[in-house]
Amino acid sequence: MSQAIEEVHASLQRQFKGDLLRPGEDGYADARSIWNGMVARTPGLIARCADVPDVQAAVRAAAAAGVLTAIRCGGHSLAGFGSCDGGLVIDLTRMRQVTVDPESRSARVAGGCLLGSVDVATQKTGLVFPSGVVSHTGAAGLILGGGTGWLTRRFGLSWDNVAGYTLVTADGSLVHAGAKDNPELFWALRGGGGNFGVVTEFEVKLHPLTSLILGEGLCAGDGVPHFLRRWREFMPEAPDNLKWNIGLRLAPDTETVPAHLRGRPVVSGALVWLGDLDEGNRHMDRALTLCHPATVTKKVVSFLELQTMADHEFPHGQRYYSKSGYFSCLNDNTIERMVEAVATIPSLHSQIELAYLGGAMARVAAGETAFGDRSTPFIINFLGNWSEESADEANIAWIRNVFNALRPSMKPGVYINFMSADEDDRVPEAYQERWERLVAVKSHYDPTNFFRLNQNIPPKKS
Numbered sequence: 001m002s003q004a005i006e007e008v009h010a011s012l013q014r015q016f017k018g019d020l021l022r023p024g025e026d027g028y029a030d031a032r033s034i035w036n037g038m039v040a041r042t043p044g045l046i047a048r049c050a051d052v053p054d055v056q057a058a059v060r061a062a063a064a065a066g067v068l069t070a071i072r073c074g075g076h077s078l079a080g081f082g083s084c085d086g087g088l089v090i091d092l093t094r095m096r097q098v099t100v101d102p103e104s105r106s107a108r109v110a111g112g113c114l115l116g117s118v119d120v121a122t123q124k125t126g127l128v129f130p131s132g133v134v135s136h137t138g139a140a141g142l143i144l145g146g147g148t149g150w151l152t153r154r155f156g157l158s159w160d161n162v163a164g165y166t167l168v169t170a171d172g173s174l175v176h177a178g179a180k181d182n183p184e185l186f187w188a189l190r191g192g193g194g195n196f197g198v199v200t201e202f203e204v205k206l207h208p209l210t211s212l213i214l215g216e217g218l219c220a221g222d223g224v225p226h227f228l229r230r231w232r233e234f235m236p237e238a239p240d241n242l243k244w245n246i247g248l249r250l251a252p253d254t255e256t257v258p259a260h261l262r263g264r265p266v267v268s269g270a271l272v273w274l275g276d277l278d279e280g281n282r283h284m285d286r287a288l289t290l291c292h293p294a295t296v297t298k299k300v301v302s303f304l305e306l307q308t309m310a311d312h313e314f315p316h317g318q319r320y321y322s323k324s325g326y327f328s329c330l331n332d333n334t335i336e337r338m339v340e341a342v343a344t345i346p347s348l349h350s351q352i353e354l355a356y357l358g359g360a361m362a363r364v365a366a367g368e369t370a371f372g373d374r375s376t377p378f379i380i381n382f383l384g385n386w387s388e389e390s391a392d393e394a395n396i397a398w399i400r401n402v403f404n405a406l407r408p409s410m411k412p413g414v415y416i417n418f419m420s421a422d423e424d425d426r427v428p429e430a431y432q433e434r435w436e437r438l439v440a441v442k443s444h445y446d447p448t449n450f451f452r453l454n455q456n457i458p459p460k461k462s
């Protein structure tokens with residue numbers, strides 16, 4: 001252990017209420033691992049905070065000793081930003097309180113919550129917070145990057161539903177940011193990721209919802225490009241209540257997939273309808289009839305069932321790599337290239353995910369948040385998912401090649417939550433004309449770039 005990390009440990013031991021874990025100590029091995037099995041790092045110290053003063057103490061001690069520091073909520077950063085070698089991890093996994101106020105339809109969500117902890121607490125009173133699609137993802141990392149999911153078209157991005165943030169900044173101060181307090185920081189937090197401090201609490205807005213219609217359709221062979229073209233044409237006219245996500249992959253070997261399709265390139269569509277059931281059934285039937293899928297299912301499910309249905313597809317410890325981009329429109333050539341690419345996927349678990357955003361999310365003005373341009377509706381995510389280290393090269397190369405082939409038809413921009421570790425150079429692309437304003441906020445709140453294990457916005461050199 002380095003001298004600097006020894007200093008941090010000694011300083012924290014005097015006051016820390018949570019757990020301090022060093023290599024070799026009980027609990028360290030479990031605490032060290034993060035979701036992406038490609039990222040195996042060995043922090044010098046994991047400070048598992050019990051409360052806000054613990055977070056303040058950890059930030060102050062690490063800043064004083066000049067120790068590299070990672071912030072961890074759910075540990076699902078694809079890039080592995082939730083850990084580091086030799087440095088300090090400020091781990092928020094003990095801070096998972098959710099306090100719901102059904103009357104004002106709002107909640108206070110602590111900085112270490114998983115999406116599942118938020119969903120379970122809010123559903124007790126029939127309310128929801130719009131977030132992501134896998135319940136073991138960290139709420140803080142997801143919200144700070146944007147937060148897209150099944151409810152985005154109806155209620156906006158996660159942070160469109162955040163009224164205030166409480167955070168520990170780089171000097172250890174506790175700061176509140178909202179429409180009236182520190183409005184520039186509030187603007188920057190809605191897009192700037194973990195650059196400005198450790199968020200210990202989000203004040204979020206909730207919406208009533210307990211059940212919905214889930215429809216699924218699967219198509220193989222020549223039907224795949226047809227399916228994608230119909231989806232492309234249908235979505236711009238679709239009501240906000242309908243979300244329709246697409247997966248291009250090799251069909252899994254599961255009972256729900258007809259035997260003759262397993263292992264073949266397929267397109268799967270998952271449709272979610274929020275609201276009146278009769279109206280939803282009409283929209284879903286129309287959408288699926290247009291696409292001629294080989295198999296169709298449709299059922300009413302609970303919100304909690306929806307939010308956990310994909311959990312098993314993304315287990316902890318697998319090897320993951322991703323790249324992402326936006327399309328203003330999907331032309332036939334792009335569709336053909338995507339379909340060709342699926343035939344060469346090296347892993348049965350990898351996929352090309354497509355979603356159509358729009359709706360409430362697109363109605364927030366570009367300048368209102370640091371997220372910026374919301375007018376590009378098609379988002380693509382190439383998600384590599386495999387288990388053997390020996391297959392790293394083939395899987396990463398497949399994603400890079402397909403991404404590079406499609407990049408000329410993409411609109412510049414990238415969603416920071418889907419970025420991998422080797423994409424530092426794309427951070428300014430994510431923010432574009434908002435970059436200088438973000439740099440100014442960063443320079444004010446974190447002039448030494450203490451919070452740098454993230455999609456980093458470096459402060460101005462003084």
Ligand SMILES: Cc1cc2nc3c(=O)[nH]c(=O)nc-3n(C[C@H](O)[C@H](O)[C@H](O)COP(=O)(O)OP(=O)(O)OC[C@H]3O[C@@H](n4cnc5c(N)ncnc54)[C@H](O)[C@@H]3O)c2cc1C
Binds near residue numbers: 081132142
């Ligand atoms: C299986 C899976 C499913 C996903 N699904 C979606 C989805 O549906 N929609 C979507 O938009 N994204 C999705 N993502 C992407 C996800 O939003 C990002 O990976 C996000 O960074 C995960 O947050 P985390 O807290 O789990 O990550 P961590 O690794 O814990 O943290 C990542 C980074 O977030 C910052 N951070 C975390 N907590 C705090 C905090 N309290 N204060 C300040 N900064 C903090 C830090 O910079 C940290 O380095 C998914 C990712 C995975 C792995």
